[in-house]
Amino acid sequence: MSVEEDSVASILGSVSLFESLRAEEVARLATRFERISIPAGRTRDFGDTVDSLRFVVVVRGRATLRSETAGQSMTAQLDPGDRYGELGLMTGHARKIALSAEDGDVAIVTLDRDGLDAILEQFPAIANPLAIELASELAVKNDYVRQIMELHAEGFPADQLASAIAERRTAIARRGARVRRVTTKQLFSRLVVRKGSEPPFWMLAGFILSLAGARAVVALILKYKLEKQLFALVPGSDPNPMHVHHFNYGLVLVGAAGLAALFPVGRRGLRSLAFVFGLGAGLVFDEFALFWNLNPEYAQSLSLIACGIAAAVLLQLVYFRAFWTAFARRTLRMVRGTR
Amino acid sequence: MTAVAVTTNAVSAAAQTLKRVPFLALVDEATLERLVRVSRRVHYRPRQILVSELEPGADVYVILSGDAEVSVDARDGSRTVLRKLGPGSAFGEMSSLTGELRSATIAALTEVDALIIADAEFDQLRETRPQVALSMARELAERLHAVEHTLEQLLGRNSGRPPAKPSDRGKAAKGSLVRAWRELVVARQRDLAFITLAAFVGTLVAVRLSVHYAFRFDLTPRELLRVLYMSGFALLGGSACTSVLTFRPTWRRWIALAYGIGLALILNELGVTLAFDIFFKDIHTADPNVAFDVERLYRRAESLRAIAIGLVILVQAAYLRRFYVRAWFVLMTRLRRLRG
Numbered sequence: 001m002s003v004e005e006d007s008v009a010s011i012l013g014s015v016s017l018f019e020s021l022r023a024e025e026v027a028r029l030a031t032r033f034e035r036i037s038i039p040a041g042r043t044r045d046f047g048d049t050v051d052s053l054r055f056v057v058v059v060r061g062r063a064t065l066r067s068e069t070a071g072q073s074m075t076a077q078l079d080p081g082d083r084y085g086e087l088g089l090m091t092g093h094a095r096k097i098a099l100s101a102e103d104g105d106v107a108i109v110t111l112d113r114d115g116l117d118a119i120l121e122q123f124p125a126i127a128n129p130l131a132i133e134l135a136s137e138l139a140v141k142n143d144y145v146r147q148i149m150e151l152h153a154e155g156f157p158a159d160q161l162a163s164a165i166a167e168r169r170t171a172i173a174r175r176g177a178r179v180r181r182v183t184t185k186q187l188f189s190r191l192v193v194r195k196g197s198e199p200p201f202w203m204l205a206g207f208i209l210s211l212a213g214a215r216a217v218v219a220l221i222l223k224y225k226l227e228k229q230l231f232a233l234v235p236g237s238d239p240n241p242m243h244v245h246h247f248n249y250g251l252v253l254v255g256a257a258g259l260a261a262l263f264p265v266g267r268r269g270l271r272s273l274a275f276v277f278g279l280g281a282g283l284v285f286d287e288f289a290l291f292w293n294l295n296p297e298y299a300q301s302l303s304l305i306a307c308g309i310a311a312a313v314l315l316q317l318v319y320f321r322a323f324w325t326a327f328a329r330r331t332l333r334m335v336r337g338t339r
Numbered sequence: 340m341t342a343v344a345v346t347t348n349a350v351s352a353a354a355q356t357l358k359r360v361p362f363l364a365l366v367d368e369a370t371l372e373r374l375v376r377v378s379r380r381v382h383y384r385p386r387q388i389l390v391s392e393l394e395p396g397a398d399v400y401v402i403l404s405g406d407a408e409v410s411v412d413a414r415d416g417s418r419t420v421l422r423k424l425g426p427g428s429a430f431g432e433m434s435s436l437t438g439e440l441r442s443a444t445i446a447a448l449t450e451v452d453a454l455i456i457a458d459a460e461f462d463q464l465r466e467t468r469p470q471v472a473l474s475m476a477r478e479l480a481e482r483l484h485a486v487e488h489t490l491e492q493l494l495g496r497n498s499g500r501p502p503a504k505p506s507d508r509g510k511a512a513k514g515s516l517v518r519a520w521r522e523l524v525v526a527r528q529r530d531l532a533f534i535t536l537a538a539f540v541g542t543l544v545a546v547r548l549s550v551h552y553a554f555r556f557d558l559t560p561r562e563l564l565r566v567l568y569m570s571g572f573a574l575l576g577g578s579a580c581t582s583v584l585t586f587r588p589t590w591r592r593w594i595a596l597a598y599g600i601g602l603a604l605i606l607n608e609l610g611v612t613l614a615f616d617i618f619f620k621d622i623h624t625a626d627p628n629v630a631f632d633v634e635r636l637y638r639r640a641e642s643l644r645a646i647a648i649g650l651v652i653l654v655q656a657a658y659l660r661r662f663y664v665r666a667w668f669v670l671m672t673r674l675r676r677l678r679g
Contacts, residue, residue, distance in 0.1 A: 090480035093487050120476070124469030127476045131465075134479035135436035141486045142442060148493045150413055156665075160672045167675065169494050198440065199395060199583050243616050251575070255602060258579020259656065262531045262595055264412055267440050270393055274583045281576065291572065294565075294615045294631075317584075321395075322457075329379075 008033065008109055011059050014081050017133075020125045032119050033109035038063065038101040046110075047088065047097045054110040055086040056099065061106035067173075068096045074173050086130065087137055089116050143266065144172060199274035200317035206278020207285075207314055211307060214246055214286045218298060245290055250283025278314075285310045350375045353454055356403045359427030362474040363401075370468065379455045383407075383447040390431060391586035392444045397458035399431045405451030409443045423448070432475065435461050441586075523658070531595040532657040538599025539653055543646065546607050554634055561633045564608055571604025599653070606649045610639030 012018055012033070013026045021029065038044055038061075046054045047067075058078045065076045065084060078084065078099075088095055092113070099108065111119070120127055151164050221227060257277035265273065285307045289300035316324060354371040357363045363371065380403070383389055389400060392411060402424055409421045409430070421443060424430065434441055435458050456464075465472040527533035546567060553560040578597040585591065605612070614636050620626040655663070 087480075087483065090476065091484035091487065092480075093484055120473060124473050125466075127469055127472035128465050131472045131476040131479055132436045134476055134483055135433045136439075138479055138483045138486060139433060139437055139439050139442060141483065141490060145486060145489055145493065146411065148490070152493070153413065156668070160669060163672050163676060164668070165494060172490060172494070198438070203580070203583070244613060248613065251572075251605065254579045255575055258575065258582045258598055259535070259652075261579070261582040262535065262591065262598070263656075263660065265393075267393070270440065270583065277579055277583055281580075284572075284576065290615075291612050292569070294611070296616045296619055322459075 008035070008059055011057060011081055012109070015057060015083055017083075017086065017126055017129050018123075020129070021123055025123060029119055029123060030109070032115050033057070033111050034115075036108050036110055038099060038106040038108065040101050040104050043098050043100040045096070045098050047085070047095050050092050050094050050113070053085065053089050053092070053094060054112060055083065055089050055116060056108050056110050057081070057083045059107040059109055061101060062103045063106045063108065064100045064102045066098045066100070086116070087134060089113055090130070090134060144168060199270055200314060200321070202271050202274040203278040203281070204311070204314040204318050206275040206280075207282040207311065208278075210250070210279040210282030211286055211311075214283055222298075243296070245287050245296070247284045247287035247291060250280040250286075253277070253280025254284060255280075281310065349380075353380070353403055356427050357401055357454070360401055360429045361478055362429070362432070362471050365470045365474065366464075366468055370464070374456060374460065374464065375454060377460055378457065381453050381455055383451040383453065385447055385449055387447045387451075388587050388589075389445040389447060389451070389453060390441050390443075391588070392441055394441045394586045395584065396431070396441060397435045397438060399429060399435050399456040399458070399461045400445070401429045401454045401456065402426055403452040403454055406448040407445050407451055408448055409445055411443050432461070436475070444586075527657065529592070530657065531591060532653065532660060534592055534595040535599040535602075536653040536657045538596045539603045539649065542600045542603035543607060546604060550607075550637065554637075560637075564611060564633060564637060567604050568608040568612060571601045571608070574598070574601030575605055576601075602649055602653075603646075606645040607642055608637065609645045610642040611636045613641050614639055 009023075009027045009030045012030050013021075013023065018026055018029060036044065046052055046056070056078075058080050060080055063078045065078055067074050067076075076084075084097070089111070099106070120130075148165065148168055151161060151168075156164070253276055257273045257280060261270065261273045261277075285303070287298070287303060288306035289302035290296060290298070292302060292306075293300065350372050353375040354368055357366075357371045357374065358368075366374075383405075389407060390396065404426050407424045407428075409424060410418050411421060412418050424445065430445055431441070433439070465475070524533075550560065550563065550567070552558065553563045574597045578594045578601055582591070582594050582598065585594065611633065618626055618629050618631050
């Protein structure tokens, strides 16, 4: 089976590492890659030694990748456009992999270490996305190092420590077998989440979600006159009804997220706490007028105004934080200058 | 932290220091001088924090003069110093590339002058001068290789460190009230959970006394209660929000203080905020036969129950946090073993 030049250039053009290159540059880049066909049922091995490390891009068919990392073997599937091995090639960290053509013929293109150096010299624009991928991988691996060092420092019994270490080993092996695919995740991060603004973004997401949810549920309950059945009325000696408003549940969520965030948490934990805070804040602001006026009437415009202000503040935090920081800094400088 | 005015000579000197940063070494002088002009130059006093772990932010810092240290905080609150930074050292480039939260705390050891390159400027520099990205890619690859090597060594080591032995000082003071005071209060002055607990208890005492006398001498208790519970909402909401966004140690102590005060104010008046429906005939109509008696609401039992629960949670957080972390770890390990 031969690998057509057009399809190689087209597939390489879809790889995010090369997306900043023009079509003719991608065509020139494609000439640097070695074309390899793997017939159905056959396997090719790479990465036994540093010299045999390869950056692999699947051009046609579905390949099965088996990799050995941290003493564990992992399997992954690669479809056209999926890639593997560029970070290993950069670090020179030998990792044995086998590519099999289990579901029919597979066409791949590969690049060795010298080839990667050559394309980086020829097309330095590739270095930027590559540096971003290296930095992301380094951040994750640094987190693993820290987790394992903390496990060692805790002085756990040997069997429990061994079990926790084995768990991390599996996670690292799974990461070692990770294939980079053409996904919308990067696009989402680039267009929706402003760099360095992840916690405020998840706060805003939680806020909008819970606000919309609470408004919709209350509207449906009032429309179908289900207050008596669905508004949880607290029984007691008082003849009048007492209802635990949902701003109280929101307050519990806000308080719990705030208290938990005072203690050391990882990056993922912080994202979750920001989301929980947003959920709680949505419930609290939805009934802002109730506790402001001590009046159980739900349809008060003050609640909507408060929700609008809170959403606007969160939006500023997510998308205009740099502007407001610079504005505050400049204002402060002006105030100091005039004194 | 103070902004520093930049003269032409200072620009040239700062550009020379930027040349010492490995990934900026190949950039021409004119570009570096432009970078210095568009960047902020900030002065830090000793012990001042330049960047805090887990803080959002993507600007790149270059130390122009002075020394700083890189440290991380463990879950038990202990601090580990990773390395020292001097003139020509850069940090923050990882966050600029990935958009991730800061991974370590950088504190000034001496008087430090730093150049803060805005994230957008640094992005532009990498795009217009690809050799910067190339140098960074090579440097990051080396660091990744070193970290992978460390990981392999750590994964091969299964023995835990023996638990620390109690100190002789502890033995000598065994059973004394002084020791209890020292261990339970003095040693925890900087612990955020303890600050929250202390603020909670102190506020409760002050507020209950104030409200008691406001009712007794009719000093507009309804207005006082309203100001107190709205302040509680504002303090709790504000401190919870900033505790997710701010990681400077000094600010976090203020956040913990505000959280404790806010929680106390809300729980102290939970009877009011939970029970205002009882003055309504149904969910929409106010009951004309029932007078709005705020003192009756204030004295309801819900507040006392909530205060007790809040106190128990804060005491657990201050004194038994480590036990719960370990218990959670052991439980999860056992569960995973059962499953697999």
